[in-house]
Amino acid sequence: MAHIPGNPLLLERQVCFALALANRSVLRVYRRLLEPLGLTHPQYLVMLALWQHAPLPVNEIGRLLQLDSATLSPLLKRLEADGVIERRRSDDDERKVEIHLTEAGVALREQALDIPPQVVDALGGDLELLGELHAVLTKVNAAAVAAEAR
Numbered sequence: 001m002a003h004i005p006g007n008p009l010l011l012e013r014q015v016c017f018a019l020a021l022a023n024r025s026v027l028r029v030y031r032r033l034l035e036p037l038g039l040t041h042p043q044y045l046v047m048l049a050l051w052q053h054a055p056l057p058v059n060e061i062g063r064l065l066q067l068d069s070a071t072l073s074p075l076l077k078r079l080e081a082d083g084v085i086e087r088r089r090s091d092d093d094e095r096k097v098e099i100h101l102t103e104a105g106v107a108l109r110e111q112a113l114d115i116p117p118q119v120v121d122a123l124g125g126d127l128e129l130l131g132e133l134h135a136v137l138t139k140v141n142a143a144a145v146a147a148e149a150r
Contacts, residue, residue, distance in 0.1 A: 015140075029122045033115050037108060038082060042067075042075050044112070050085065051109045055100040057090065066145075084108055 004013075011017055030041045039047065049064045050056060056064075062072050076099060079085045084105035090096035120127055 026119075026123070029119060030115075033118050033122075037111055037115075039108075039112075042071075043079055044115075046072075046075055046079060047084065047105065047108065047112070050099060050101055050105065051112075055088070055098040058087075058097050058099060061099060079105075 007013075027041055030044065034041060034044050037044075045065050046061060049061050053060075053064075058069070058072065058076065061067075061076075062069060065072070067075075076085065076087070080087060082104075084102055086100050086102055087097050088100055090098050120130060123130060
């Protein structure tokens with residue numbers, strides 16, 4: 001186990017605190033940008049997965065986004081009520097439900113193309129730094145998932 005010199009319980013030294021603050025701040029940026037599209041940040045993540053891979057089985061969306069069905073189901077219900085997705089039984093297996101984009105869901109992608117550059121601008125415009133941050137956070141998440149599995 002690594003030894004942390006000094007007081008290991010200082011609030012400002014906690015990784016969880018820094019992540020929580022950054023998470024809230026960055027999500028406020030996304031919330032402001034996504035509001036005109038009628039999407040929450042979790043709904044945006046679902047739509048990103050679908051814009052990349054649609055149609056997708058519900059369980060695959062959950063796996064990609066690391067969300068359980070209790071969290072994912074209300075998101076999908078709301079997106080369906082908003083007319084951007086539809087649920088269909090799989091042709092291969094009637095027990096499986098696939099999520100498909102509607103025409104409105106496909107059209108929403110065009111509006112969403114402006115979101116990433118606006119986020120980069122809002123966060124200071126340093127694409128290289130944000131790329132490095134993404135790589136570090138991806139490693140931290142993988143380590144946390146692995147630790148939880150042990």
